[in-house]
Amino acid sequence: MAKKEYAFYPGCSSQLKASAANYLTSTRSLCRVLDIKLTEIPDWNCCGASIGYAEGGELPRLALNARNFALAESHLPGQDIVATCAACWLSARETKERLDASAELMRETNEALAAAGLHYKGEVAVRHMVEVLIEDFGYEALAQPVxxxxxxxxxxxxxxxxxxxxxxxxxxxxxxxxxxxxxxxxxxxxxxxxxxxxxxxxxxxxxxxxxxxxxxxxxxxxxxxxxxxxxxxxxxxxxxxxxxxxxxxxxxxxxxxxxxxxxxxxxxxxxxxxxxxxxxxxxxxxxxxxxxxxxxxxxx
Amino acid sequence: MSGERYRNSFLREVEHNVEEGHWVKMCMQCGVCSGSCPFGPHWAHPPQELFMMIRAGKREEVLGSDAMWMCTSCYNCVVRCPRKLPITHIMHGLANYAHRLGLAPKNQPTRQFAKMFWDNLSKTGRVNELKLSLGLYFKDGFKQGIRNALAMKDIGLGMLKAKRLNPLELVKPHACKGAKDIHAILAKAKEIEDRRKGLSA
Structure with a gap:
């Protein structure tokens, strides 16, 4: 069994032959060395990024991120969601904080998710790969395999x-x-x-x-x-x-x-x-x- | 028209209908946000001025301004604001509200790009980077599009060579299997949000 397991959210730019394909390649490589198992959230979708605001509004963007949360909760229970992209991490974390803070937004978001038979319980944790490396491993452990x-x-x-x-x-x-x-x-x-x-x-x-x-x-x-x-x-x-x-x-x-x-x-x-x-x-x-x-x- | 019920108070309208708008009255006009903005000099009205204009009821001037469209979402203003206003979100919210009401400046480049971005991602659930770039180059017609594409051809070829761009994205894009689910979720979310704000479809 791998040392650590996470629900991986690579994001649109870190796909094969997308603009940050080399970020994905190198992340996979370093995870092999550190014995980190990244399992992609099945069928994850775009986070909406910041620039999605103009057409997306607030609730649709929250719902987009909450779909990923719901999928992670049901397919990869108990695993932290880990993003490598700054925008993915930010959008997901903002969504998590807003939904945690407002029962009304949580209710409305779940009403939207129900249109696709999904439900978000509110249990995920959202983290950046850098947090995983620094907090779950630490600089000393990261220096070991050099x-x-x-x-x-x-x-x-x-x-x-x-x-x-x-x-x-x-x-x-x-x-x-x-x-x-x-x-x-x-x-x-x-x-x-x-x-x-x-x-x-x-x-x-x-x-x-x-x-x-x-x-x-x-x-x-x-x-x-x-x-x-x-x-x-x-x-x-x-x-x-x-x-x-x-x-x-x-x-x-x-x-x-x-x-x-x-x-x-x-x-x-x-x-x-x-x-x-x-x-x-x-x-x-x-x-x-x-x-x-x-x-x-x-x-x- | 929408907003009629707030006729005497644009501040109240912003508080009810703009993302994080309830924070506007907390601004103490220190100007740290404006001084911290990477695009600061390009704002017709920097954030703290927009906040004062909202309180002064300058509805058309605010919603018709291209100021908040200068926000790069860098969050510098947010972390520096002594009153902890989520300024970035308020700027997004103002721009979105103006766009939704049809009051935002036409042909504002970030407004155009932001709409293209959202339409692009919501189609399959994932951003199609190639279609997004081409859409941007060709937004002002075919001739200008060719000119734009030629100007950027070295970068495009470089990306192709680096395997960071795939021409097949045009025919067989990265896509979510649940694209239809996503359409349903987004439509429902928009319906709920519009209902809450008293905006009709």
Whole structure:
């Protein structure tokens, strides 16, 4: 039996050949090493994300998340729901808190779920993969399986918004959370200090609708990583990863910068440090190749 | 028209019909929210100003504004607000209410994208990233669409090569088996919410 079991909520971007497919690949790899069994919530659906607000309203978004809860409760009883995506985690946790706090919303949500013969009892716990790693394992335990320390690579820990606010990781501050830096150090990398764009917003979904305004944010995030001597950026959020990596070429084109900064997930760092191959770490999923990590992964 | 029963009090209307709207009267006008917003300079009326306008009964000015559509959902204002107002949610709620009443600015890009996003995800229960991107490129017609798609072609090809984009999503998308269940749940939820707010279908 696996050491720990969870009801896994990967979310739309962490599906095969979706924009964060490499997050899924590397998460699966690191879970194999740590003996974590992730069982997908059967037939899970989208969380609605924040941007769903305009058309979705409040109750439909709560009901969307509650469908996942109801499915997890009946198929994977007693297991915590674990999300890797910041938006999935946030939407699910917000739903959980609102339903816990209001009997009326709970009643209305269940009235909506009943249209599909479902019922949510109110028993699930919603957690982020980072919480699982830090709270259920701890930095020391996470350091144990390291066989290839990421020595000599400097990482700018870009936490972003929704893994940090409004819930964040217990015991961390909103303005300067340290867990990502600690995770970098746990796998033998160097966390750059004073990275002042650690919790800056990348524009989120508005990278699509307000491209110029968002690209100004992204420019600050990348530029500061260079200013602080980073070789790579590391993040826990799939939208941060995508926005900050993908739009560098656009910013270069429009503003004459020469950005070429790899943007990785913590799960990719851990997989390489645990001895996984470049493929197992999803490094083939980078638009901007993380060559220094590839070199470590290729070493015998 | 909807909102008629609150004619003399826009604040009361917001309290009843806007997500987390009951918090509006708690704002003490310190402006920390506005100073903390990543898109702050682009707001025609920053959050604390919107709150004051609500209290002053400026219904058309608030609901017709594109200010709250600048919210990136970063929650910086929420964690810094000394009165603990869930400002992000109130902004979402105001935008949703204005959109629902048809008072939000037409062609507001985030309004358009947000609607596309919801329609996209509710179809199969999961977001179809390819259709969403293409829908965005082609929203202003075929010619502009081709131009937009060409401008982004290097990124698209890069994503394809990195196996983070699948052209087959157009014909065989990721989908929930219970898509019909989801449609039924969403329709029911909307019906309940509209009834509670006194909005007709």
């Amino acid at each position: 066989v290839k320390p990421l020595a000599g690579i400097k990482f700018a820990g870009y936490v972003g918004c929704q893994t940090n606010r409004p819930f964040g990781i217990a015991g961390e501050s909103f303005e300067n959370p340290m867990y990502l830096d600690k995770m970098v150090e746990t796998v033998g990398g160097e966390a750059v200090t004073g990275y002042d764009q650690k919790v800056t917003c990348c524009g989120g979904a508005l990278a699509f609708s307000e491209a110029e305004k968002s690209q100004k944010q992204i420019r600050d995030i990348v530029e500061s990583a260079y200013d602080h001597g980073a070789d790579m950026i590391v993040t826990p959020c799939p939208l941060c990863q995508a926005n900050v990596e993908i739009y560098q070429s656009e910013i270069n084109k429009k503003q004459g910068t020469k950005f070429h900064m790899p943007v990785l997930y913590y799960s990719q760092l851990m997989t390489v440090a645990y001895g996984g191959s470049a493929r197992e770490a999803g490094l083939d999923g980078q638009l901007i190749r993380a060559e220094k990590l590839e070199e470590i992964a290729a070493k015998g």
